[in-house]
Amino acid sequence: MTLKLYNTLSRKKEEFVPLQDKKVKMYACGPTVYSYPHIGNYRAYVFEDLLRRYLEYKDYDVTLIMNITDVDDKTIKASDGDKSKLLSITRRYEKAFKKGLSVLNVKNADEYPRATETIDEMVELIEELLKKKYAYKAEDGSLYFSIDKYPGYGKENLVHLNPDEMRAGERVSDDEYDKEGAHDFVLWKAWKEEDGDIYWETSLGKGRPGWHIECSAMSMKYLGEELDIHCGGVDNIFPHHENEIAQSEAASGKKFVKYWVHCAHLIYEGEKMSKSRGNIILLEDLIKKYSPEAIRLALLSTHYRSQLDLTDKKLKEAEGSIRKITDFMQTMERIRGEGRFVGPLSAGRPMELHKEFEEALEDDLNISEALSALYRTMRNANILKDEGDIGKEEAGQFLLELDHMNKVLGILPEKETEIDQSVYEMIRQREDARLAKDWALSDKIRDELFEMGYNLEDTPRGTLPKRRK
RNA sequence: GGCGACGUACCCAAAUGGCUAAGGGAAGGGUUUGCAAAACCCUCAUUCACCGGUUCGAAUCCGGUCGUCGCCUCCA
Numbered sequence: 001m002t003l004k005l006y007n008t009l010s011r012k013k014e015e016f017v018p019l020q021d022k023k024v025k026m027y028a029c030g031p032t033v034y035s036y037p038h039i040g041n042y043r044a045y046v047f048e049d050l051l052r053r054y055l056e057y058k059d060y061d062v063t064l065i066m067n068i069t070d071v072d073d074k075t076i077k078a079s080d081g082d083k084s085k086l087l088s089i090t091r092r093y094e095k096a097f098k099k100g101l102s103v104l105n106v107k108n109a110d111e112y113p114r115a116t117e118t119i120d121e122m123v124e125l126i127e128e129l130l131k132k133k134y135a136y137k138a139e140d141g142s143l144y145f146s147i148d149k150y151p152g153y154g155k156e157n158l159v160h161l162n163p164d165e166m167r168a169g170e171r172v173s174d175d176e177y178d179k180e181g182a183h184d185f186v187l188w189k190a191w192k193e194e195d196g197d198i199y200w201e202t203s204l205g206k207g208r209p210g211w212h213i214e215c216s217a218m219s220m221k222y223l224g225e226e227l228d229i230h231c232g233g234v235d236n237i238f239p240h241h242e243n244e245i246a247q248s249e250a251a252s253g254k255k256f257v258k259y260w261v262h263c264a265h266l267i268y269e270g271e272k273m274s275k276s277r278g279n280i281i282l283l284e285d286l287i288k289k290y291s292p293e294a295i296r297l298a299l300l301s302t303h304y305r306s307q308l309d310l311t312d313k314k315l316k317e318a319e320g321s322i323r324k325i326t327d328f329m330q331t332m333e334r335i336r337g338e339g340r341f342v343g344p345l346s347a348g349r350p351m352e353l354h355k356e357f358e359e360a361l362e363d364d365l366n367i368s369e370a371l372s373a374l375y376r377t378m379r380n381a382n383i384l385k386d387e388g389d390i391g392k393e394e395a396g397q398f399l400l401e402l403d404h405m406n407k408v409l410g411i412l413p414e415k416e417t418e419i420d421q422s423v424y425e426m427i428r429q430r431e432d433a434r435l436a437k438d439w440a441l442s443d444k445i446r447d448e449l450f451e452m453g454y455n456l457e458d459t460p461r462g463t464l465p466k467r468r469k
Numbered sequence: 470g471g472c473g474a475c476g477u478a479c480c481c482a483a484a485u486g487g488c489u490a491a492g493g494g495a496a497g498g499g500u501u502u503g504c505a506a507a508a509c510c511c512u513c514a515u516u517c518a519c520c521g522g523u524u525c526g527a528a529u530c531c532g533g534u535c536g537u538c539g540c541c542u543c544c545a
Contacts, residue, residue: 161471161472161540232545234539234545235539264474314481314494316494317481317493324507331508368492371483371492382508382509439504457508
């Protein structure tokens with residue numbers, strides 16, 4: 001089986017074949033740390049995590065790099081041109097960002113390089129572009145990339161725009177006034193008074209890097225001049241990624257990225273999140289009402305290339321699904337550990353449904369089909385359970401199936417905590433009471449266990465305790 | 470104006486030329502159970518925004534119409 005991914009470059013699904021046998025060099029655009037990340041930002045990171053986990057599931061050796069943009073117009077504005085304030089602000093939001101990733105069970109990238117710590121590499125790259133005449137210095141000392149020198153710009157790569165027909169100038173900011181070409185983009189921004197003490201003295205002059213150059217410099221630093229996968233939100237396609245291609249390929253003379261993979265946006269309750277609407281939703285807001293697993297599942301359960309409308313209803317549904325899955329897992333755990341579930345079994349072995357799960361994900365990460373395979377796996381097992389026709393071995397196999405799928409989905413706890421022996425003792429007492437038809441005592445014990453945090457499930461082969469969430 | 474995506478049941482959401490249009494949720498009915506919870510079973514789109522066309526055959530391809538949305542130098 002081969003994974004197929006939709007490549008923005010070709011606008012088609014393509015078979016994924018890494019540049020070098022089983023190694024995957026993956027780069028994901030990270031956050032600009034000037035405020036708390038909202039739930040829409042996390043959708044992209046959760047999607048990237050799904051892709052990364054699936055590649056690892058397929059035994060690829062993935063190296064993932066994610067940048068932290070800790071100096072740009074917004075961060076400088078937020079820190080009033082005070083370098084130490086810049087540091088404290090960006091570190092605070094970087095920390096919040098990483099905390100959110102861990103809450104959502106997003107696996108760590110191999111490196112999170114910061115822009116402010118990659119200045120040398122960026123300068124080096126810009127020097128190379130100057131040498132090759134792709135870059136020029138404007139009157140104010142800023143350096144720009146000249147797209148006239150790079151004929152494929154906007155035509156052959158990610159976007160199909162005609163630079164002459166673009167509505168240039170509508171939102172040209174004041175610090176871009178002396179570019180030679182209307183669409184040239186800045187590589188290095190010369191120092192201005194409002195930048196205060198936020199600047200670097202380099203061979204390029206006193207100033208700071210432009211935004212686009214950091215991703216090129218960082219990816220080259222950690223992954224080399226050619227990458228397998230570069231991902232980010234669809235909004236980055238133009239101009240950010242188009243610019244990255246231009247500057248990287250101009251400097252290296254090599255094809256920068258083999259597969260560009262972009263994630264669609266998230267809207268909330270049918271509306272785009274924006275400051276003016278006042279509907280920016282932070283992870284910490286949602287966490288008050290929903291479990292991290294449910295939030296992760298809700299973010300995951302719409303295909304990454306479709307716009308996701310996150311709603312309260314959807315989150316509640318996801319919460320129910322998580323309960324259903326964890327409940328199932330616990331049932332199987334108990335059966336696996338329960339002595340009475342041994343004996344001759346007539347039904348067939350568990351189906352290898354993780355194969356169907358895999359086949360679904362092979363097709364550009366078709367998550368709906370994949371989740372469908374998960375639900376069908378659970379139903380197969382539950383049918384056997386209801387018929388009392390499941391034993392320790394089968395339960396163990398179903399758990400293995402579940403574990404396979406969860407390696408990719410990341411929506412279940414890694415390991416189940418032990419159930420205290422006293423719980424089993426109480427269950428035995430309740431079973432005695434039930435045999436004696438002492439329903440009052442039986443129900444009293446059940447209530448006590450409920451208070452202790454357990455639901456009971458009576459099956460043909462005995463009672464199973466399940467931890468309440 | 471240019472580039473692009475989408476419109477499938479009450480809701481969410483797959484299937485992209487061919488067996489009965491996945492799966493989940495909600496709803497109704499039932500089985501099981503001392504009761505409960507959970508689970509399981511049944512029902513829930515002769516039809517895929519609309520109109521034409523191509524084809525033996527279309528939700529899927531082509532043309533048009535209507536509607537929603539994204540991008541066109543802040544953005545995940």
